[in-house]
Amino acid sequence: MRTTPSGLQYTILKKGSGPKAETGKEILLFETTSYRNGTVLYSNENSTSPVKVLIGGNQATQAVDEALVGMRAGEIKKIIAPPYLVKRKDYPENVHPDSTLVIKMILHKIL
Numbered sequence: 001m002r003t004t005p006s007g008l009q010y011t012i013l014k015k016g017s018g019p020k021a022e023t024g025k026e027i028l029l030f031e032t033t034s035y036r037n038g039t040v041l042y043s044n045e046n047s048t049s050p051v052k053v054l055i056g057g058n059q060a061t062q063a064v065d066e067a068l069v070g071m072r073a074g075e076i077k078k079i080i081a082p083p084y085l086v087k088r089k090d091y092p093e094n095v096h097p098d099s100t101l102v103i104k105m106i107l108h109k110i111l
Helices: 062-068
Strands: 009-014 017-020 026-035 040-043 051-054 076-081 101-110
Touching: 026 062, 062 076, 062 101
Parallel strands: none
Antiparallel strands: 009 076, 026 040, 026 051, 026 101, 076 101
């Protein structure tokens, strides 16, 4: 596990290929978000519909935006995000605001 200056921890589970994702680019993403104990809060990983995200466009949490930068298509990254990097305006019922979250991200495509 590597730790960034913000406190985000990550490991690359599978390397991708092609150009690197960067701030201002739109990407298609599959992800699974869970608590550290393994309880899954959200997943689109087994669907055929990736989520479109504009990196740096306030469409994802700070943790996801940070982790996406530098990823390549096909790359799989696991991040451990402290509560201050996954703050949201509104929380789904199943997500506690003070939780550290584990997010498995699969960068499907850079648009």
